[in-house]
Amino acid sequence: MKNGFINLAVPIVQLTEPMKVETIKLAEDVNVTLWDRWDVKLGKDVTIQQLFEHLRTTYHLEPVNVFRSSSIVYTQVHKG
Numbered sequence: 001m002k003n004g005f006i007n008l009a010v011p012i013v014q015l016t017e018p019m020k021v022e023t024i025k026l027a028e029d030v031n032v033t034l035w036d037r038w039d040v041k042l043g044k045d046v047t048i049q050q051l052f053e054h055l056r057t058t059y060h061l062e063p064v065n066v067f068r069s070s071s072i073v074y075t076q077v078h079k080g
Contacts (some may be wrong), residue, residue, distance in 0.1 A: 026059055048074055 005014040021033045037055040042054060047065065055061045 026061065030059055 001018060002015045003018055005016075005063050006012070021035060023031050023033055040051065042051060042056065051066070052063055056065055063074070064076045065072065
């Protein structure tokens with residue numbers, strides 16, 4: 001893949017290689033990027049509380065948003 005920039009006002013076409021995405025190390029064996037998608041399969045009857053507990057104990061994560069397909073199931077609201 002390449003990034004493309006075309007400016008018709010000035011005859012210029014630029015093609016560049018995209019930068020490598022930043023990798024974040026969450027645990028000894030868990031590296032993620034901003035673009036990663038996690039599918040957690042805990043069963044049909046799992047609650048949000050059980051899901052959060054699984055993520056805390058397994059990955060040491062505190063979820064901010066939870067989606068199912070394209071629907072928001074949970075979003076953290078900051079009171080300020």
